[in-house]
Amino acid sequence: MKKLVVLSIFLSALFFLSACGGDKEESEEKVEDEIWESIQESGEIVVGTAGTLYPASYYPEGSDELTGYNVEVFREIAERLGVDIKFETMAYDSMLSALQSGRVDIIQAGPREASREKFAFSEPVKYSFSTMIVRADDLSGIHTLEDLKGKKAGGAATTVYSDIARKYGAEVVTYGNVTNDAYLRDVHNGQTDVVINDYYLQSLAIQAFPEFNITLHPDLRFHPTTNNVVMQKEATVLLEKINEIIADMKEDGTLTEISKEFFGGLDVSKETEEEVIEIEGIE
Known part of the structure; x- marks a missing residue:
């Protein structure tokens, strides 16, 4: 009889602990699910x-x-x-x-x-990877990444592309939420020298403005990226x-x-096979 009482108490305690554990798991799951539940x-x-x-x-x-x-x-x-x-x-x-x-x-x-x-x-x-839009007639005087020193680079303040420009000594000229033509026109008219950004985005963007004196840099591919x-x-x-x-x-x-x-028939969902320069110190 005594054994049965002890066993009953043990099972009750085990049930209680299990229930508490279940409540904890449910609570944690609820926290994890809060955004999805909303x-x-x-x-x-x-x-x-x-x-x-x-x-x-x-x-x-x-x-x-x-x-x-x-x-x-x-x-x-x-x-x-x-x-x-x-x-x-x-x-x-x-x-x-x-x-x-x-x-x-x-x-x-x-x-x-x-x-x-x-x-x-x-x-x-x-x-993808990064490249740069420069003036077509002289590549804005940029032949290596080091040539960015002293140039003006159009871009948003907090992007990795602006970090690359700053790393090599360029002055970043920031914009609000403007359309591509604002960036590209400024390179064309000499207000800025370069726009560093995603290769696929830039290769298509310049096609929309054939009247501008701009081109993708023919030699510089750098900093592989993902979205x-x-x-x-x-x-x-x-x-x-x-x-x-x-x-x-x-x-x-x-x-x-x-x-x-x-993207003009290209598949950006697969990694590029292009040779791309890694830039030390840039994430």
Whole structure:
């Protein structure tokens, strides 16, 4: 009888501890699910994007319908998540603060050491490298990266491209959320000397302005990059779901299809085979 009482007490204690453990796990899961649960409850995911960068995120001439590679990738992700999508257009420099404040749920950006500490990054949806737009007649006097010293480089204040310009001694001339023609026109007319940015974006952007005296630098390819979906660090469930969707989109060819539509038949969802210069000290 005594043994039965002891056993009963033991089982009761075990049940109590198990229940407490279950509550803890449920509590932790609830914290992890908070962002995803909010998206589910609203039935909508809010996305921060530029709206001014062809062909990643832009409004076609005469249209109020946002499109571009980034935009259509976001739309596909939202559809596979089973939620509606809302876009908030903003300057690149504002995106991480908008994400941190909860104004938006996701953006697209490349991972950097400082941002990795604060935000979660998905698997890449785009692979690329950096190049520069210069004046066509003299390459703006730039033949090596070291020749950036003393030049004026147009760009946003907080991008890796501006970090590269500063590393080699260029003065960065910053812009707000302006369209590509503002950057390119300034190189053309000598207000600036160079724009450092993503190879695929720049190669298409200059095609839209054949009247400008600008070209992609024929020799300089540097700093391999990726573009990833970014969200708050606590959005672990959302991150897992988006990574699964990205893997599916790569496997079923959706990313390739979207890429070819916006990048002149090229597939940015696969790593480049170009020889690209690594820059020490730049993330």
